[in-house]
Amino acid sequence: MSDYDYDLFVIGGGSGGVRAARVAAGEAGAKVALAEADRYGGTCVIRGCVPKKLMVFASEFSDMPMTGRAYGWDIKDGTFDWPMFRDHLNSELDRLEGVYRSLLDGSGVEMFDARARLKEAHTVELSTGETKTAKTILIATGGHPVRPDIPNADLGIVSDDIFHLEALPKSILIVGGGYIACEFACIMNGLGVEVTQYYRGAQILRGFDEEARGLVAEAMRARGINLFVGTNIVEMAPAGEDHTASWTGTSSDAAMGASATQTAELVKSTQEDRRGPIWVKSTNGGEKVFDMVLFATGRDPNTKDMGLEDAGVEIGRRGEIVVDNYSKTAVDNIYAIGDVTNRVNLTPVAIREGMAFVETAMKGNPTPVDHELIPSAIFTQPEMGTVGLSEEDARDQEEIEVYCTSFRPMKTAFAGQSDRVLMKLVVSKETRKVLGCHIVAPDAGEMIQLAGVAIKMGATKEDFDRTVAVHPTMSEEIVTMRSPVRTV
Numbered sequence: 001m002s003d004y005d006y007d008l009f010v011i012g013g014g015s016g017g018v019r020a021a022r023v024a025a026g027e028a029g030a031k032v033a034l035a036e037a038d039r040y041g042g043t044c045v046i047r048g049c050v051p052k053k054l055m056v057f058a059s060e061f062s063d064m065p066m067t068g069r070a071y072g073w074d075i076k077d078g079t080f081d082w083p084m085f086r087d088h089l090n091s092e093l094d095r096l097e098g099v100y101r102s103l104l105d106g107s108g109v110e111m112f113d114a115r116a117r118l119k120e121a122h123t124v125e126l127s128t129g130e131t132k133t134a135k136t137i138l139i140a141t142g143g144h145p146v147r148p149d150i151p152n153a154d155l156g157i158v159s160d161d162i163f164h165l166e167a168l169p170k171s172i173l174i175v176g177g178g179y180i181a182c183e184f185a186c187i188m189n190g191l192g193v194e195v196t197q198y199y200r201g202a203q204i205l206r207g208f209d210e211e212a213r214g215l216v217a218e219a220m221r222a223r224g225i226n227l228f229v230g231t232n233i234v235e236m237a238p239a240g241e242d243h244t245a246s247w248t249g250t251s252s253d254a255a256m257g258a259s260a261t262q263t264a265e266l267v268k269s270t271q272e273d274r275r276g277p278i279w280v281k282s283t284n285g286g287e288k289v290f291d292m293v294l295f296a297t298g299r300d301p302n303t304k305d306m307g308l309e310d311a312g313v314e315i316g317r318r319g320e321i322v323v324d325n326y327s328k329t330a331v332d333n334i335y336a337i338g339d340v341t342n343r344v345n346l347t348p349v350a351i352r353e354g355m356a357f358v359e360t361a362m363k364g365n366p367t368p369v370d371h372e373l374i375p376s377a378i379f380t381q382p383e384m385g386t387v388g389l390s391e392e393d394a395r396d397q398e399e400i401e402v403y404c405t406s407f408r409p410m411k412t413a414f415a416g417q418s419d420r421v422l423m424k425l426v427v428s429k430e431t432r433k434v435l436g437c438h439i440v441a442p443d444a445g446e447m448i449q450l451a452g453v454a455i456k457m458g459a460t461k462e463d464f465d466r467t468v469a470v471h472p473t474m475s476e477e478i479v480t481m482r483s484p485v486r487t488v
């Protein structure tokens with residue numbers, strides 16, 4: 001008989017925490033409890049991947065009338081009904097949250113709808129006032145979006161807010177050049193919002209293959225996104241008399257003297273009234289007014305006020321929980337998985353870390369987490385799918401051959417559109433192994449999943465070559481590139 005209330009107490013009901021709790025209870029037969037302060041499903045389900053992808057789908061319909069007409073359909077351009085879509089989206093999220101709760105319930109996990117913090121290494125204190133003890137504690141509290149440290153930054157929204165807007169803005173400034181900034185720039189553009197994006201660096205999507213991110217940036221501009229690189233926001237304030245007078249851009253009806261009714265609409269269009277049209281000054285000296293500013297400037301781990309340091313858990317420079325390869329913290333019985341550890345901040349990685357934790361800590365089968373060759377996708381338009389090393393990282397490591405092709409895909413070329421796709425393989429000259437694969441194309445996320453299997457298995461370029469093409473598809477090019485475009 002254990003001296004503790006539970007074998008395992010999980011703090012955080014997102015993708016990682018829920019999976020670990022379910023598997024520990026279901027497969028390892030452990031007595032498990034889980035505390036979640038907000039909604040079950042966490043960032044991915046409630047305010048991340050899932051609602052974002054549904055918004056991607058919504059935004060992609062804007063191209064369809066034009067393409068459809070080229071294929072003989074009599075389709076008129078339509079209008080987008082944001083309130084209808086948003087309410088449908090939110091009811092879908094309610095449904096999914098219910099699924100998460102019933103999965104936990106069905107596995108016998110006891111749920112506490114409360115905030116939890118560590119009281120000491122084996123004791124958790126809940127916001128309800130209760131304390132619970134556990135042999136093992138797993139922290140899976142995720143992260144939260146952060147705004148830059150400039151005055152009035154709270155006038156801007158963050159990605160959490162976007163799924164609840166009363167109305168879509170007419171114009172938006174998106175600050176940042178990472179996944180979230182680029183995805184929402186494309187989504188908002190597709191939904192008919194005038195999008196401006198400021199990125200402080202030389203090219204968006206830092207760290208990804210240069211050729212691939214170059215094509216994404218080009219496609220975003222071609223679709224009408226006003227993308228400024230080497231540009232950041234330096235000042236912002238509610239747009240008032242003074243600021244609208246000095247407005248120098250072309251962006252907002254509000255700035256050009258919208259009627260009182262329109263202005264009232266715009267003010268209503270954000271969650272808080274004080275977030276009406278916003279005057280912004282940028283590093284290049286330009287001043288503009290936008291109906292909304294979205295900060296997509298990164299995420300920090302949720303480790304504040306959790307009693308972690310007092311319990312002996314080590315916290316890193318970005319506020320992340322420091323863990324070893326087995327997701328164990330500096331305290332023997334406390335583990336942490338997912339974004340709170342700031343390793344690779346992706347849902348499927350958090351799930352993997354949760355499964356490896358259960359093997360290690362609950363089943364006595366030490367299992368390190370494998371963070372090698374993780375495929376991922378950026379849901380821009382077109383999407384980018386990527387696995388392995390970029391050309392730049394690979395050539396720093398060894399001599400490589402680069403196989404690359406860029407072309408107009410059949411479907412949109414037929415409709416007279418100029419969209420281009422890119423297929424690229426980075427190959428080790430010595431071992432012939434494919435070190436990296438980068439695809440920019442519609443549905444690149446679907447393609448890279450399968451390329452990822454081959455590359456994880458250690459496929460060589462010759463393995464790709466002897467695979468018969470599926471014709472006619474875009475992805476057949478990945479197995480038909482005969483000669484390297486360069487050896488570096």
Ligand code: NDP
Pocket residue numbers: 147148149175176177178179180181183199200201205206232296297298299344345346376377378379
């Ligand atoms: P990222 O860290 O990817 O990007 C943050 C961006 O903000 C960078 O371009 C960064 O610039 C910029 N930035 C940071 N601080 C400032 C500042 N003070 N002023 C101006 N710009 C700033 O974070 P995201 O929020 O986009 O995404 C967080 C994580 O979520 C990602 O790393 C990813 O792991 C995950 N995610 C995955 C998705 C997917 O798989 N499709 C989708 C969405 C999120 P710089 O490059 O110069 O540092």
